[in-house]
Amino acid sequence: PRPDDHVIVLFGATGDLAARKLLPGLFHLAAVGLLPDRYRVIGSSRRDISDAEFRERAREAIDRFGTSKPTGETWQAFRQTLSFASASPGDTTALGAAIRRAERDVGGSPRRLFHLAVPPAAFAPTVTMLGAAGLAHGSRVVIEKPFGTDLRSARELNRTVGAVFDESQVFRIDHFLGKESVENILAFRFANGLFEPVWNHRHISYVQIDVPETLSIEGRAGFYDQTGAYRDMIVTHLLQVLGFLAMEPPTALDARHLRAETAKVFDALRPIDVRHVVRGQYSGYRDEPGVAPASQTETMAAVRVEIDNWRWAGVPFFLRSGKKLGASRQVVTLGFHEPPLRMFPIGETDTPDGRNEIVIDFADPGSITVDLLAKVPGAQMRLGGAGMVFRYADSFCAANSLEGYERLLLEAMLGDQSLFTQAAAVERLWEISSPLLENPPPIQPYAPGSWGPQPSVDQLIMPFRWRLPHAG
Numbered sequence: 001p002r003p004d005d006h007v008i009v010l011f012g013a014t015g016d017l018a019a020r021k022l023l024p025g026l027f028h029l030a031a032v033g034l035l036p037d038r039y040r041v042i043g044s045s046r047r048d049i050s051d052a053e054f055r056e057r058a059r060e061a062i063d064r065f066g067t068s069k070p071t072g073e074t075w076q077a078f079r080q081t082l083s084f085a086s087a088s089p090g091d092t093t094a095l096g097a098a099i100r101r102a103e104r105d106v107g108g109s110p111r112r113l114f115h116l117a118v119p120p121a122a123f124a125p126t127v128t129m130l131g132a133a134g135l136a137h138g139s140r141v142v143i144e145k146p147f148g149t150d151l152r153s154a155r156e157l158n159r160t161v162g163a164v165f166d167e168s169q170v171f172r173i174d175h176f177l178g179k180e181s182v183e184n185i186l187a188f189r190f191a192n193g194l195f196e197p198v199w200n201h202r203h204i205s206y207v208q209i210d211v212p213e214t215l216s217i218e219g220r221a222g223f224y225d226q227t228g229a230y231r232d233m234i235v236t237h238l239l240q241v242l243g244f245l246a247m248e249p250p251t252a253l254d255a256r257h258l259r260a261e262t263a264k265v266f267d268a269l270r271p272i273d274v275r276h277v278v279r280g281q282y283s284g285y286r287d288e289p290g291v292a293p294a295s296q297t298e299t300m301a302a303v304r305v306e307i308d309n310w311r312w313a314g315v316p317f318f319l320r321s322g323k324k325l326g327a328s329r330q331v332v333t334l335g336f337h338e339p340p341l342r343m344f345p346i347g348e349t350d351t352p353d354g355r356n357e358i359v360i361d362f363a364d365p366g367s368i369t370v371d372l373l374a375k376v377p378g379a380q381m382r383l384g385g386a387g388m389v390f391r392y393a394d395s396f397c398a399a400n401s402l403e404g405y406e407r408l409l410l411e412a413m414l415g416d417q418s419l420f421t422q423a424a425a426v427e428r429l430w431e432i433s434s435p436l437l438e439n440p441p442p443i444q445p446y447a448p449g450s451w452g453p454q455p456s457v458d459q460l461i462m463p464f465r466w467r468l469p470h471a472g
C-alpha cells in the first residue's frame with residue numbers, strides 16, 4: 001500500500017541523522033515508488049538556509065550515504081519537493097507559512113508528519129512548539145531515541161508529548177525494529193512449526209544479543225558523552241530486540257497485539273542487578289574532542305537480564321554493545337541445552353561446548369545459522385561443527401529490501417504503530433534500568449579493537465561464553 005498524500009517536516013534537517021539515514025531513506029522510498037502520489041518535504045532547524053542550499057545538501061547526503069543515487073528524473077522530481085524553513089520555539093512564522101504553502105501545492109488535505117531528528121534535549125521544546133503553533137491537530141509525530149534518560153525524564157517527556165498529541169499520533173522510533181531480519185524473527189518463530197516448540201527454558205539455556213561496533217563516537221561527543229552505551233544501545237535497541245525474541249505468540253500481527261505482547265515481556269523483566277553489569281571505556285576515549293577529561297561514560301556495556309515468566313524462567317539473556325570493539329556485528333545467539341547423555345567421546349568436538357546454537361545475524365542483509373554437530377567423514381566416529389545456513393540472497397530477491405529507517409518512515413506515513421514503541425513500555429525499560437543508572441558500577445578500561453574489559457566481560461557470561469569472536 002502507498003501512503004496518503006503528505007507534507008513531511010524534518011526537524012534537525014541539517015544534522016547527522018538526516019544526512020545519513022532520513023534523506024537517503026526518503027529518496028530510496030521515492031525511487032522504489034513507495035512515497036505518496038503527492039508530497040512535500042520541508043527541512044527545518046534553528047539555522048536558516050535557502051531552499052537551494054538544502055536541496056544541494058540533500059543531494060550530497062544521498063550521494064554519499066544512499067542506496068539510490070541522486071540522478072535522473074527521479075532525483076529531479078524528488079528535488080522539487082524539498083524546501084527549507086527555519087523554526088525555533090519563539091518563532092514558527094516561517095515554518096507555518098512553509099507548511100501552508102506545501103499543503104496548497106499538494107492540494108486536498110494532505111497528512112502532516114513531523115520527524116524530530118533533533119538532540120534528545122530538544123524533543124520536549126519541539127513538541128511544545130508544535131502545540132503552541134497550532135500544528136499538532138491531525139498530525140503524526142516521529143520521535144527519535146533515546147526517549148528520556150531515566151524513568152523520571154521519560155515520564156516527564158511522555159507527559160509533555162501527551163499534552164499535545166494523542167498516543168495514536170505518536171511514533172517513537174527505534175530503527176532496529178525496522179530491520180528486515182528483526183522483523184523476520186516474528187516469521188521465523190511464528191510461521192514455522194519447527195522452532196516455536198523449542199523456544200523456551202526447557203530447551204534454551206541462554207540467549208545473547210551482541211552488537212559490537214568498530215566505530216568510535218564519530219564526532220558525536222556532545223551527544224555520546226551524556227548518553228553512553230547503555231542508553232544509546234541497550235535500553236533502546238537491544239531490549240527492543242529482546243521483546244521480539246521473547247514475546248508470546250500474538251493473537252494477530254497488528255500494533256495492538258504486538259505491543260501488548262512486548263509490554264508483557266518488559267513487565268516480566270527483572271530490574272537489573274548491578275552485579276551483572278560490566279561498564280567499559282576504551283583507552284583514548286577521554287582524548288576525543290568534546291569528551292570530558294575525567295569522563296565516567298561507558299563506551300561499552302554488557303548486562304545479564306532475566307525474564308520472570310514461565311517461558312523464560314532461569315534463562316539468562318546477555319546483552320553487549322560498545323564502540324571500538326573487535327568487529328561490527330549484530331548477532332542474536334540462542335544456545336540449546338546439551339543432550340541428556342553424551343554418547344560421543346569428550347574432547348572430540350570442535351564447537352564450543354558442543355552446544356547447538358541458532359544464530360540470527362540481523363545486520364543487513366542478515367542470515368540465520370543453525371549450528372550442529374555432525375560426524376566427520378572417515379573411519380572413526382568423530383564429531384565436527386557443522387551449520388545449516390539461511391541467507392536472504394539464496395532464497396529471495398534482495399532488491400525489494402528496505403533499510404530500518406525506510407520501513408519505519410513508510411509505516412509512520414501509513415499510520416501503523418506496530419514497529420514503534422509505546423509510552424508505558426518505554427517507561428518500564430527505564431524502570432528496570434534504574435538500579436544501574438542510580439548506582440553504576442565503576443568503568444573499566446579496554447583496549448580499542450578488543451571485546452571489552454577482561455576478565456569481567458567473559459566472567460559475566462560464565463559458565464557460557466560469548467559466541468563472538470570465537471565462533472563468528
Ligand code: BG6
Pocket residue numbers: 213215232
Ligand atoms: C544508533 C546509535 O541509534 O544506532 C549509534 O546512536 C549506533 O551509536 C547506531 O552506531 C547503530 O545502528 P545501525 O544503523 O548501524 O544498525
